[in-house]
Amino acid sequence: MEGLIPESLDEALEALSERKFIPIAGGTDLMVRYKRWKNLPPSFPSLPLFIGHIAELSGIEKKDDEIVIKAATLLSEIEQSPLVPSILRKAISQMAAPGIRNMGTIGGNIVNSSPAGDTLPPLYVLDAKVVLLSKNERRCLFIYDFITGPGKNQRRDDELLYEVRFKVPKHTHEMYRKVGTRKANALSKLSVAALASSRDGKIDDFRIGFGAVAPTPVRVKSIEEKVKSRHVSELSDDFINEIVNEYGEWIKPIDDQRSTALYRKTVALRLLRAFLLQLKPV
Numbered sequence: 037m038e039g040l041i042p043e044s045l046d047e048a049l050e051a052l053s054e055r056k057f058i059p060i061a062g063g064t065d066l067m068v069r070y071k072r073w074k075n076l077p078p079s080f081p082s083l084p085l086f087i088g089h090i091a092e093l094s095g096i097e098k099k100d101d102e103i104v105i106k107a108a109t110l111l112s113e114i115e116q117s118p119l120v121p122s123i124l125r126k127a128i129s130q131m132a133a134p135g136i137r138n139m140g141t142i143g144g145n146i147v148n149s150s151p152a153g154d155t156l157p158p159l160y161v162l163d164a165k166v167v168l169l170s171k172n173e174r175r176c177l178f179i180y181d182f183i184t185g186p187g188k189n190q191r192r193d194d195e196l197l198y199e200v201r202f203k204v205p206k207h208t209h210e211m212y213r214k215v216g217t218r219k220a221n222a223l224s225k226l227s228v229a230a231l232a233s234s235r236d237g238k239i240d241d242f243r244i245g246f247g248a249v250a251p252t253p254v255r256v257k258s259i260e261e262k263v264k265s266r267h268v269s270e271l272s273d274d275f276i277n278e279i280v281n282e283y284g285e286w287i288k289p290i291d292d293q294r295s296t297a298l299y300r301k302t303v304a305l306r307l308l309r310a311f312l313l314q315l316k317p318v
């Protein structure tokens with residue numbers, strides 16, 4: 037198979053500035069998408085640019101109050117890192133199976149931009165930012181502005197995803213649920229990631245993201261604001277019903293081979309309700 041194996045990040049960006057390549061990190065999405073008959077190499081639409089080995093694209097560090105994860109860091113490294121918030125580690129631990137997590141990268145999951153990409157709901161609720169590099173430019177976007185549709189995002193052909201970064205959340209409540217057909221190697225029927233904090237009975241943070249229930253992951257800040265201003269004693273059945281109904285307007289799943297729209301919507305809203313009930317005093 038032909039392709040370019042750059043020795044450094046600069047060499048990779050130089051190559052991308054000159055012609056179109058298809059970056060390959062772990063190849064776990066691409067090798068499936070472009071596979072051909074047995075014994076034939078995959079048929080990529082443009083020349084592959086191998087980036088998984090580039091040292092500058094790998095690693096996890098804490099910088100001031102932020103966690104920074106380089107794009108080609110393996111999913112398995114992130115799963116095991118004590119620096120990474122548990123909501124993201126939990127999501128990764130339920131992705132694929134160990135062999136795929138030892139090849140696949142966080143950058144590949146983000147740039148693949150599938151509505152069922154399992155790192156995305158946690159990254160949405162972490163208010164993660166993605167940093168894109170080209171030969172002459174560095175851009176930083178919130179992940180929810182970067183992803184624009186199923187398999188679509190704002191990456192230009194001359195750019196690489198360099199890193200993803202987010203502030204360490206200081207939450208008191210957390211929920212991550214992936215609903216799939218089985219425990220390993222099952223893409224999500226739907227997933228929910230949620231963080232909240234309540235201090236002295238006041239909800240001062242509430243964030244919830246849903247995966248595989250719309251063309252992009254769903255996070256609705258206007259509804260979050262309504263919950264945030266409340267005291268936990270105000271979480272009445274009527275208020276919870278109102279919030280669940282409002283999210284129902286945003287959750288627009290499809291029927292496909294993995295699940296039905298009705299199942300996805302029903303379970304997503306039940307998990308939302310369960311999280312709101314967790315915040316109520318017992």
Ligand SMILES: Cc1cc2nc3c(=O)[nH]c(=O)nc-3n(C[C@H](O)[C@H](O)[C@H](O)COP(=O)(O)OP(=O)(O)OC[C@H]3O[C@@H](n4cnc5c(N)ncnc54)[C@H](O)[C@@H]3O)c2cc1C
Nearest residue numbers: 061062063064065066131132140141144145147153154197
């Ligand atoms: C059996 C199996 C099970 C799976 N299970 C799950 C699952 O449960 N949940 C889930 O979310 N996914 C799952 N996947 C999909 C896949 O493993 C993940 O999306 C993984 O994170 C992809 O990472 P990668 O490095 O292999 O991506 P690649 O295949 O290398 O690349 C994916 C896309 O990202 C682009 N890209 C990669 N890195 C960069 C970069 N730094 N800059 C610019 N573009 C880049 C590529 O050009 C390509 O478009 C599964 C795949 C398989 C084969």
